[in-house]
Amino acid sequence: xxxxxxxxxxxxxxxxxxxxxxxxxxxxxxxxxxxxxxxxxxxxxxxxxxxxxxxxxxxxxxxxxxxxxxxxxxxxxxxxxxxxxxxxxxxxxxxxxxxxxxxxxxxxxxxxxxxxxxxxxxxxxxxxxxxxxxxxxxxxxxxxxxxxxxxxxxxxxxxxxxxxxxxxxxxxxxxxxxxxxxxxxxxxxxxxxxxxxxxxxxxxxxxxxxxxxxxxxxxxxxxxxxxxxxxxxxxxxxxxxxxxxxxxxxxxxxxxxxxxxxxxxxxxxxxxxxxxxxxxxxxxxxxxxxxxxxxxxxxxxxxxxxxxxxxxxxxxxxxxxxxxxxxxxxxxxxxxxxxxxxxxxxxxxxxxxx
Ligand SMILES: Nc1ncnc2c1ncn2[C@@H]1O[C@H](COP(=O)(O)OP(=O)(O)OP(=O)(O)O)[C@@H](O)[C@H]1O
Numbered sequence: 524x525x526x527x528x529x530x531x532x533x534x535x536x537x538x539x540x541x542x543x544x545x546x547x548x549x550x551x552x553x554x555x556x557x558x559x560x561x562x563x564x565x566x567x568x569x570x571x572x573x574x575x576x577x578x579x580x581x582x583x584x585x586x587x588x589x590x591x592x593x594x595x596x597x598x599x600x601x602x603x604x605x606x607x608x609x610x611x612x613x614x615x616x617x618x619x620x621x622x623x624x625x626x627x628x629x630x631x632x633x634x635x636x637x638x639x640x641x642x643x644x645x646x647x648x649x650x651x652x653x654x655x656x657x658x659x660x661x662x663x664x665x666x667x668x669x670x671x672x673x674x675x676x677x678x679x680x681x682x683x684x685x686x687x688x689x690x691x692x693x694x695x696x697x698x699x700x701x702x703x704x705x706x707x708x709x710x711x712x713x714x715x716x717x718x719x720x721x722x723x724x725x726x727x728x729x730x731x732x733x734x735x736x737x738x739x740x741x742x743x744x745x746x747x748x749x750x751x752x753x754x755x756x757x758x759x760x761x762x763x764x765x766x767x768x769x770x771x772x773x774x775x776x777x778x779x780x781x782x783x784x785x786x787x788x789x790x791x792x793x794x795x796x797x798x799x800x801x802x803x804x805x806x807x808x809x810x811x812x813x814x815x816x817x818x819x820x821x822x823x824x825x826x827x828x829x830x831x832x833x834x835x836x837x838x839x840x841x842x843x844x845x846x847x848x849x850x851x852x853x854x855x856x857x858x859x860x861x862x863x864x865x866x867x868x869x870x871x872x873x874x875x876x877x
Contacts, residue, residue: 527599550857551869552868576642591610605618605619639825683705699755735840826851
């Protein structure tokens, strides 16, 4: 799976940018602030969710532009995916697949996109919600319906929280119906996360020690067993707390540095980066093996943080594995990237092929 044509219109600092890459490596080099990460963000919007920055839509429309933006892609199979906002409704995301409007959650059926960005360096020391988001993206690659179930679960939970917070007593039948919906979607979410973590943990444990750190993974926290009953029993407590205190939305991903037998949050920044890279690489391989469709990988400023031998090991490991987008300020960081290779120079939101 690869993006073979990408058109950015009024997206961030790209007024009108066209790229025609293909399978293999896509390297974007340019100065700080040139617009490299913006291109990766655009690609990340071709998958369900809010993209790699999780930015509000209004921030993505180019300042000084029309007020709306568009990201349009052609995929290697010929399908066309587009997303953006209209000038008349800049806060509403529009998604089109092959000319017809579609739900953003359905994008997972077309494309799997995974990324590593400098902002993720803090993943292991951030609140659990960030790690849930991370594991959900990994799960989505193996279970495309995951985004839909997460959206339905969250919607039911928000409605339940609203009812419990209201002045007048909540309708118990309506609460029961919402809790049943949470239990149903929660069980699917829990199952997808567990399956993903188990498969990934197994493949990481099997890898020989090498230049990328091996991570041990475990899903922590309550699953969805008896969730409807737990929610029912917890109504008064949740009303007092103003939020729902039980369910898979409270789970966490525990990560350990296997070779050091140390929890990830105690590892050095470099070790944490290496752990994340190891997880993402193993996951990309797992997804390719299970689905026959290699995910598109977006590696923002990853190469700059590796020493030359690790950098070459990374390129070698990624070779022949679908489409891998990489950014860096210095073109020479990518000197040992094997072909097929599509290189672009980014300057002020304009891309030139090199
Ligand atoms: N909505 C917008 N309209 C116009 N420009 C924007 C918008 N949002 C961000 N920018 C600009 O885009 C530029 C940042 O681009 P980007 O993050 O892609 O840089 P980069 O090439 O990845 O740089 P670095 O190497 O520093 O990470 C900044 O100059 C920022 O001001």
